Amino acid sequence: MNGTATPLHGTAAGGTVVSVLVEIGVRRAVGVPDSQLAGVLAAVSRRLPVTFAAREDVAVAMAVGAGLAGEHFAVFMKNAGLGTSLDAIISLAAGAEVPLTLVVGWAGAGSDTLPHHVVMGCRTVPLLTAAGVGHDIVGPDGGDASRLLAGSAAARAARRPYALLVEP
Amino acid sequence: MSAAGHVTRAELAGTVLGWTARGAHPLVVGNGFLSREVMAAGDGDHVLYLLAGMGLAPAVAAGLSLARGVRAVALEGDGNHLMGLPGTATIGLTGVRLTHVVHWNGGWESTGGQRVFGPGRVHDIGRAFGYATTEVVTEAATLGAALDRSAAADGPALVHVVGAMGDPVPPRTGLTMPGVARRFQVWLRSAEGDPERAVQ
Numbered sequence: 107m108n109g110t111a112t113p114l115h116g117t118a119a120g121g122t123v124v125s126v127l128v129e130i131g132v133r134r135a136v137g138v139p140d141s142q143l144a145g146v147l148a149a150v151s152r153r154l155p156v157t158f159a160a161r162e163d164v165a166v167a168m169a170v171g172a173g174l175a176g177e178h179f180a181v182f183m184k185n186a187g188l189g190t191s192l193d194a195i196i197s198l199a200a201g202a203e204v205p206l207t208l209v210v211g212w213a214g215a216g217s218d219t220l221p222h223h224v225v226m227g228c229r230t231v232p233l234l235t236a237a238g239v240g241h242d243i244v245g246p247d248g249g250d251a252s253r254l255l256a257g258s259a260a261a262r263a264a265r266r267p268y269a270l271l272v273e274p
Numbered sequence: 275m276s277a278a279g280h281v282t283r284a285e286l287a288g289t290v291l292g293w294t295a296r297g298a299h300p301l302v303v304g305n306g307f308l309s310r311e312v313m314a315a316g317d318g319d320h321v322l323y324l325l326a327g328m329g330l331a332p333a334v335a336a337g338l339s340l341a342r343g344v345r346a347v348a349l350e351g352d353g354n355h356l357m358g359l360p361g362t363a364t365i366g367l368t369g370v371r372l373t374h375v376v377h378w379n380g381g382w383e384s385t386g387g388q389r390v391f392g393p394g395r396v397h398d399i400g401r402a403f404g405y406a407t408t409e410v411v412t413e414a415a416t417l418g419a420a421l422d423r424s425a426a427a428d429g430p431a432l433v434h435v436v437g438a439m440g441d442p443v444p445p446r447t448g449l450t451m452p453g454v455a456r457r458f459q460v461w462l463r464s465a466e467g468d469p470e471r472a473v474q
Binding site: 169179 | 327
């Protein structure tokens with residue numbers, strides 16, 4: 107599908123993401139839908155309540171409120187949403203010391219060569235790194251669930267934000 | 275001192291602070307002069323000041339409400355409200371139990387008093403997004419009753435409080451976001467802040 111369409115992610119990635127989220131104690135997923143994450147969201151919605159937000163920073167803020175109340179909400183978004191939620195991630199969530207778990211659709215990477223996706227896709231990892239968000243990649247085959255779980259759990263234990271970067 | 279046709283920031287802060295303390299409602303306050311005013315009105319462990327995250331106080335309160343199943347309260351000025359309209363939309367569409375108080379004084383007072391917008395009809399936004407109730411308050415004496423009605427709403431309630439520019443400004447506080455958040459968490463875990471514990 108080079109450069110012409112955004113592929114829906116298969117069930118392998120969805121299964122991995124769900125297993126990680128459930129294992130680290132996520133009770134709800136909140137975020138903005140993304141075509142890249144459609145398969146993942148379908149899998150998540152079979153195990154967890156899902157709340158849709160109008161914008162990504164709203165979802166981050168809702169996760170912060172829940173986190174202060176002792177509940178763990180995961181936040182899902184397309185990578186473009188990292189731009190609109192950057193302040194909420196690096197000042198609000200970090201300031202409130204609420205560790206975020208993000209599920210990010212990585213548009214503009216791998217088989218997705220749409221120019222308006224690539225412009226963000228090539229900057230996604232540097233942006234996460236600059237924002238102090240740990241991350242690992244969930245490939246189309248679901249990747250190594252045990253490694254992803256270890257990374258997510260370690261970040262949470264250290265009260266640091268962490269992103270599961272879902273690759274096309 | 276009360277003024278005809280509008281509610282001063284001090285009146286608003288004092289009334290909302292007292293009402294939330296009496297009802298053990300968690301209160302999330304947007305940044306700017308309102309945070310200073312709530313602090314000057316007496317502060318409280320049930321108050322979370324968003325020193326970061328402009329426009330996101332209602333969304334933080336909504337997450338708290340979803341997690342706890344309790345009515346949370348968000349208090350913000352009009353600048354915060356305009357910035358956070360996607361949060362208002364989300365709250366209306368999800369129907370969380372939230373009392374959302376907006377102080378509409380017609381400008382960005384803490385950044386130099388830029389007067390940009392007119393009186394506003396912010397309550398119409400709540401209605402359009404599906405809030406259960408919306409109302410306008412123009413006198414401090416009627417604010418408490420409006421808050422009481424909001425608590426009875428089956429879903430989010432928007433209270434549009436008409437203010438004016440030029441109120442006296444309290445001094446900046448020495449609070450930090452981590453310090454305020456830790457205090458708020460301790461209160462949420464206490465018997466007062468946790469209804470499930472309170473009834474045991």
